[in-house]
Amino acid sequence: MDFDLTDDQRLLGESVARLLADEYAFDQRKKLLGVAPGWSEALWARYAELGLLGLPIPEEYGGFGGGAVDVMLLQQAFGRHLVLEPFLATVVLGATAIREAGDKALQEEFLPAIAAGECKLAFAHYERQSRYDITDVLTTATPRNGGWVLEGGKSVVLHGDCADKLVVSARTGGSREEAEGISLFLVEGEAEGLLRRGYALRDGTRAAELSLSGAAARLIGPKDQALPIVERVVQAGIAAMAGEVIGAMEAMQAMTLDYLKTRQQFGRPIGDNQALQHRAAEMLVAMEQGRSMAMLAAMSLSEADPAERARSISMAKVGVGQAGRFVSQNAVQLHGGIGMTDEYAVGHYFRRVMVIEHMFGDTAWHLDRLADQVQ
Structure with missing residues (x-):
């Protein structure tokens, strides 16, 4: 498989990252959590204006005709900022169900409205x-x-x-x-x-x-006969969430490195401790392994063989789940007591990654599926 990104895909990731850096600071996210509906309707409209809600929707229905890798990159940017808006529910799960189950008339009825931000599924x-x-x-x-x-x-x-x-x-x-x-x-x-x-x-x-x-x-x-459609929707959700975990791990890795460089103990940064340097390096290795598995999940969605597609998705779910757990736990531990507080962001990333691990089958469940195939 070719894992290189196109120039358009790199541009997509960079542009969304800039938008969220300006509009989705940690303090802003905390405010959204405290008021209904628990996410920003203004930002949802902004996503529609920028075409993000139409990213995986065919051009004939008002979208951009992007693929699973494009969605993964967008979810990666969302993961870095713990985005709360219902992109996964509407654009990934809901729109996939409409595309897979609906005839042309149904797609014409709903897909343009999804791309325009006028219909949430x-x-x-x-x-x-x-x-x-x-x-x-x-x-x-x-x-x-x-x-x-x-x-x-x-x-x-x-x-x-x-x-x-x-x-x-x-x-x-x-x-x-x-x-x-x-x-x-x-x-x-x-x-x-x-x-x-x-x-x-x-x-x-x-x-x-x-x-x-x-x-x-x-x-x-x-x-x-809807079970194959349900499988497709679930697999699309797993691939998209894998990208979100990668973004969350990137954020936790950066926060942890910064903390190790600035936290002083006995007159010097705690990052001077070689054992902590080794732990940070292990976090980086785990994150890059998870990134490869997330890319595998996205690219496997186009696999025509249902059995091979399901196998690859389960492998990715296990790999990303293990990497996410390792990076999250170490990020909290290396931050010490502050990592456990609601006032500090790393604990929120930890909770998001743990929730994702249990969506659409946890790591142990997918490991059992893979083991059944080799018996």
């Missing part, structure tokens, strides 16, 4: 009992009056509390944990029979629990 698939098993779906869909109604519940729906519309999986056939019989539906955010309970995750980002009781829904994609 959320992807609601996981349930309380399912943990990381994407085939474990108990929510049901029943035909009624020429449409469908949904019964059940969904858990940890990223930015599900602010979404205008939700892409919801439900069973139209089969039994629990059966691959066949899963379909995808669109549900209005204010639909009768839909109850949303929003809350903040441990890192401050927003999620919601959904309760569906006779909520009207619109079938999108093939009936009973």
Whole structure:
């Protein structure tokens, strides 16, 4: 694989980094966490003006036609600043579901609105009992009056509390944990029979629990055959989040080096201690290993073989998860007591990386998947 970035990709990363450096200081982020909706609507409109919300959307629908590597680079910049806006939920998860499941008419209806910042989506698939098993779906869909109604519940729906519309999986056939019989539906955010309970995750980002009781829904994609689409959406989410972890690790590495150079103890910087220098070097090695795996995840999304694509994505999830945990833990430890406080940024990066590790299957779960393939 060719891991070199194009000039356009480098320019994208640099321009977004400049924007966020000016508009997304740590103190500004802390203020956003304290007021509804928990992110900046003004910045969301700015992202739309700059074309960031249309980055992976085809040009025919008002986007830029970028690929997974472009999204990874944008997420990397977002990770350096702990961005709170619902880019992942809407542009990565939601738009991927529309592209994979929708016909041309549906894409024409929603993709331009997503690119313009006029429609926020959320992807609601996981349930309380399912943990990381994407085939474990108990929510049901029943035909009624020429449409469908949904019964059940969904858990940890990223930015599900602010979404205008939700892409919801439900069973139209089969039994629990059966691959066949899963379909995808669109549900209005204010639909009768839909109850949303929003809350903040441990890192401050927003999620919601959904309760569906006779909520009207619109079938999108093939009936009973949506599992491959769900897999595609999850894999796109893993690849995008891998990029975010790389950005967070870059920020933690830079903060830690600065702290080692400036923190004085016994009349000299603690970075003069050779053991701490070795630890910082190990953090750098882990971060670069994680960067390679994040690039692998992004480039693997175009792999035509589903089994090979799933294998590469799991390898990347494990590699990035291990690197993120190592860098985060060492960054907090090398900062000492200050690293554990809410007033200092490194602890916020640590929490974000730990939340990401448990999204779409944690490191141990993906290791088990890889082990099953070699037995």
